[in-house]
Amino acid sequence: MTDCSQPEAPMASLSGRYVYNGGVADNAGFVSAARQAYTQAELHNPMYALASPVYTQPAATAREGASSDDPVFTLHVDVDGTDPLGVVSGQVAGPEIAASTPAHFIGRVSENALDAGARKLVVDEFRFTWPDTGEVVDRLELVVAPGGGAPTAEVAFVVVGGGRRHGPYNVARESAHFRQIEVEVDIEEGAVAAEPYVTTMHPVRPMDLLEETLTLESAFAKAGLSIVRSPSGDAIKTTAAGADRRWSFPELHDAMQSHWSAFANRPQWKMWIFLAGLADSDSLGGVMFDADVREPGGVDRQGTALFTLCPHFHTPEGDYPTSNAPAPEAARRELFFNLIHESGHAFNLAHSFQKQEGTAWEPPPWMALENTPQALSWMNYPDEATPGGGSAAAWFYERFRFRFDDGENLFLRHAPGRFVEMGNETWFQNHGRVALGTVDPRLELVVRAPTDTFELGEAVFVELRLRNVSDGPVLAHRNLYPSDGLVEVAVTNPRGERRPWQPIARTRSTVATEVLAPGQALYRELNITMGQLGFPFKEPGPYRVEVSYHNTDGGTAAAVMQLHVRPPRSYDDGRAISTLFEAGVGRVLQAGGSRLMDEANDKIDWVADRLGEGHPASYYFGAVRAVPMAKPYKLLRGDSDEVQVAEEDPEFVERRLSPVVERPAEAADVVGHIVYRRLVDTYTDAVVETQNREQGRQAQSAMLELFRARGVVQPVLDDVERRVDELR
Structure with a gap:
């Protein structure tokens, strides 16, 4: 690897991270006996079996020799250096660290004066409850001095009204950086x-x-x-x-x-x-x-x-x-x-x-x-x-x-x-709604699915259609997938909880625009089975899906649909399906397959076997297992600095996608026409590779017949018809 290290930006003379009595860590939370953090899903949903009882992980460890009455705190002082904000923030825990939830605050510096080489700061416009006493603190006073080595600070927390103070505490700067x-x-x-x-x-x-x-x-x-x-x-x-x-x-x-x-x-x-x-x-x-x-x-x-x-x-x-x-x-x-x-x-x-x-x-x-x-x-x-x-x-x-x-x-x-912190909370969410005054009446957005009723555990695919309904041309962007940030989706579950849906990637892509003629439309399929916040369709009942589109000129369009999820066909089916709702399986279902996540692949195969080939979920299960095997696949293993390539396996692809081509109407209802066509093309390429060209022609012909019966747009019919002719 090339060494690109260069001198960093000028260090702040006083800004940085200050700690007292060991400081408050950022990784407090709930853990197993092995100190592995539990997710919010595991903590709040009893469908997940816990590895051990739930234990609290302390926010801090007091330094040896500290007074038993001393608090534990970390301050981020931000008053000089590059792009200073004039802000001090902190986390404060009480002396009973194991039982104390740290209080967090962000305050604004209202006074900043130089006095005999030290800087006197007054911080306010914040409030937090002092650990153990219940008093409300709304003012912080600091005297920060450069010192011979790292800067030090004398810190006092002032209770509302100014009648009581905690401190002063003598604090050392641990780092000129905040994290x-x-x-x-x-x-x-x-x-x-x-x-x-x-x-x-x-x-x-x-x-x-x-x-x-x-x-x-x-x-x-x-x-x-x-x-x-x-x-x-x-x-x-x-x-x-x-x-x-x-x-x-x-x-x-x-x-x-x-x-x-x-x-x-x-x-x-x-x-x-x-x-x-x-x-x-x-x-x-x-x-x-x-x-x-x-x-x-x-x-x-x-x-x-x-x-x-x-x-x-x-x-x-x-x-x-x-x-x-x-x-x-x-x-x-x-x-x-x-x-x-x-x-x-x-x-x-x-x-x-x-x-x-x-x-x-x-x-x-x-x-x-x-x-x-x-x-x-x-x-x-x-x-x-x-x-x-x-x-x-x-x-x-x-x-x-x-x-x-x-x-x-x-x-x-x-x-x-x-x-x-990487891998911790997600705070950025989208809501899928737009202001009425921004709606562009020339554009019509539709979200739809081949069916409005899904089985529990079945993949949920919807299709977006953006159409010019005006009499003149309209410039619109083609980035209909939400990872680019220009389309937003939200799902409301049967309990009335409305949550954003986002894919498990954020992308920096070309914003491709196109002038849509009157009546012309753009299409895009969305696999919303699983997203950044997990599986939205984990229980039977009615759901609402809302989608918004944000054009490059500031105009918007919005759409909504309702769908239903049926209860499992049996108690045993319900138990099998519930094992799908974990992150590894979710990533495979969202990404479209994996060759290395063996545990997730084995679980998908196990559930597919329990549900049987006729269950609607089986079509997409077969797809995510087949698609990574349809072409050479790059592997970068932990014990090597060289990419290896796993060869394609057309026989495996043919076997796993056979239900898709044998039951075209049912498969297309599950994954939608866009994905169904992609899977039939993958199947066709595989059987041609194994010298079964006629099977490929039959699969393409069945797709052409289905698309004609369903009124699919003519350019798609023309493409499929050409493929049928090529395979004769």
Whole structure:
């Protein structure tokens, strides 16, 4: 691995993390006897068997020799250095640490005066309850002095009314950074290094921008975070992959779990960055490809992949660089930008234009979350922020100072650790609703499914159709999949709980636009069986699915549908189906298969066998087992720095997809026409490979007959008919 370490941003003279009496940790919670964290799903749903009784994990461990009456606390002081916010936050636990839930606060500095070499700070506009006494604290007074080594502070907590104080406590600064994260960076053979980047490399920039050599470390140091690069980074050899150098989502997820030396299916301040060559889509520049699954074993935000040879974003010949000349410098700039953008998602940062889409973390009212489509931040899309449309991003880069904005810095530096830590809480959610005044009457959005009634455990596929219902042309984007952030989905369950649905990836893709003629439509299937918050359809009853579409001009469209989930056909079926609702299985069902997650694959096979071939769930179970076997599959195992390739198995594909082609109407009702066609094409390719060409022709002919009977659009019928003719 190339050593890209560079001098970090100037260290704050006083800002950083201060601890007293050992400090409060970010990993307090509920654990098993083996100290493995329980998920919220395991704690709140008795359908999951617990490995042991539930134990509380202390938020802190008091230092030896401390007074039994002393509190334990950590303060984040943010008053100088790079982009200071004038904020102090903290966590405070009582002396009975094991039984104490830490109080968290974020306050604003209202007084900041220099006195005899020390800085006197007064912090207010916050409230929290002092542990053990129940008193409300609303003021913090600090005297911070540089000292001979690390700065120290004298800290007093003032109770409402000023009649009582806790302290003063003498506190030492533990670090000039607010948090520390270990990052392993692996780079594929032939991929392009994303760093370092010199801020003056491209001539389109703020005229007074200082020249800096930025790396992953220095970019996040500006936000107050310490990136420690793991020595385990590898150069990944891909000779065995031959001509197929493209990575699919299932291959990436398998690679992370198998190869990353620090992977653990639990929250941790660690992440993996994989600098790959190409994704299976030329328009995909990067992806945060592992996301929270609110089921047992579910962890999120641990892996980021950057596709350094992406033709659209990262090569001088691409549309994005040529629209932001000089192209070679633009390609380098965008590559580094996307490295920080995707890494920001791993810290749970939302896109700049999506910050208000529902949060579990509430920032203080004096710095409320706002959707800022033209924010000058790493978390924005430079071309979308730039007026005028297209790939031009000059307006953004003429103003961008290579930083996160103040709201993002507040989150990274001061939010409770569980919201920032990789694999912990998910706070960014979307709601799938739009303001009535933004609706574009020229666009009609429809969400539909072949059936409105599903069996418990059956895959739930819906189709989106965006149609121009006006008499004139309409410019619309084609990014109908929610991972790009322009389409939002929410599901209301039978108990009336409305929750967002998000896929288990966030992507940086080309925003592709198209002028829709009157009556013309765009289509996209969505597999909403499982998402970032787990399985939405886990119980019988009625459900509501809401979808919203956000166009590049600010116009919107919305749609809603109702569906029902039947009770299990028997008690034994219900028990078998309930074993599906865990994170490993969910990832396989959402990603479309895996060759390395053997435990999840075995569970899918076991449930399929118990339910029987005629159960609607069996069609998609067969699909997720067959599709990864339909072509050579890249494997990156933990004991190797070389990509291996597992060969295709057409006989296996034929066997597992036979129910799909033997019962075309039933299979199409389960997975929808778009996915059904894809599966029949996969089956056809497999049987042609095994010299059973006639079987492929029969499968295509049956699909053509079904599509004609159901009124599928003519271009699709023409394509299928051509395939039938080719197979004669």
